[in-house]
Amino acid sequence: xxxxxxxxxAVKAQGGTFNYTQPDIDSGKALxxxxxxxxxxxxxxxxxxxxxxxxxxxxxxxxHRVYIWIFEEKLRTTSMGGNGEKVNGSxxxxxxxxxxxxxxxxxxxxxxxxxxxxxxRDPLAHNPRCLKRNLNTExxxxxxxxxxxxxxxxxxxxxxxxxxxxxxxxRYPESRKWGFSVHGGGHFIIxxxxxxxxxxxxxxxxxxxxxxxxxxxxxxxxxxxLEPLGEAYTLGEMLDTVGGSPxxxxxx
Numbered sequence: 001x002x003x004x005x006x007x008x009x010a011v012k013a014q015g016g017t018f019n020y021t022q023p024d025i026d027s028g029k030a031l032x033x034x035x036x037x038x039x040x041x042x043x044x045x046x047x048x049x050x051x052x053x054x055x056x057x058x059x060x061x062x063x064h065r066v067y068i069w070i071f072e073e074k075l076r077t078t079s080m081g082g083n084g085e086k087v088n089g090s091x092x093x094x095x096x097x098x099x100x101x102x103x104x105x106x107x108x109x110x111x112x113x114x115x116x117x118x119x120x121r122d123p124l125a126h127n128p129r130c131l132k133r134n135l136n137t138e139x140x141x142x143x144x145x146x147x148x149x150x151x152x153x154x155x156x157x158x159x160x161x162x163x164x165x166x167x168x169x170x171r172y173p174e175s176r177k178w179g180f181s182v183h184g185g186g187h188f189i190i191x192x193x194x195x196x197x198x199x200x201x202x203x204x205x206x207x208x209x210x211x212x213x214x215x216x217x218x219x220x221x222x223x224x225x226l227e228p229l230g231e232a233y234t235l236g237e238m239l240d241t242v243g244g245s246p247x248x249x250x251x252x
Contacts, residue, residue, distance in 0.1 A: 097134035134191035143185025
């Protein structure tokens with residue numbers, strides 16, 4: 001439901017229309033068509049970027065390396081604001097967080113979420129409300145701590161299993177014990193209302209991340225950029241964390 005709603009939203013944002021029957025929705029045809037249209041529109045918008053972003057070059061691990069680095073650099077001079085206001089309630093299926101209400105401090109205090117929630121009668125109707133945040137220290141300790149991260153690296157003899165362990169990918173028997181694991185835990189730590197790019201960026205690119213349609217192998221000369229937040233760098237530059245640009249750190 002979430003992926004279908006995002007696909008419909010993306011097509012509407014581009015001025016498109018759709019008319020699917022219930023059998024089309026149930027069979028997955030609607031989602032397949034809408035995802036393809038949304039992806040084509042996204043690639044058109046990105047085709048002029050310095051990375052030349054196409055279906056051929058999406059690099060999960062190195063993208064996150066430069067993303068986290070740029071994010072950390074920005075945090076040195078710009079506060080991201082506080083937690084949501086504390087809301088007491090039932091824990092549900094996950095441990096309760098430390099907030100849950102509207103963000104009252106920082107640059108996101110006046111951020112407006114316009115769509116959803118998905119449980120509404122019309123989840124695509126205009127529904128302006130505050131952005132909520134519910135930082136969850138329990139999930140951090142259970143899934144994304146230094147101990148978790150270290151164990152994932154030590155128990156990954158190759159890059160394929162490292163990716164699987166990092167995601168808690170249940171297709172791999174060795175990865176099932178990790179639960180949310182480091183990647184999923186990082187998202188659930190934020191918690192709150194899924195109305196910001198913490199949620200939309202990953203879901204909107206799911207088909208590309210899963211290599212559908214199949215793409216060529218990457219090269220050291222391929223470029224990743226996060227403009228206008230940061231500069232563009234080749235994969236070769238991002239592989240070196242001690243002598244290359246822009247990084248200067250070591251893993252211990």
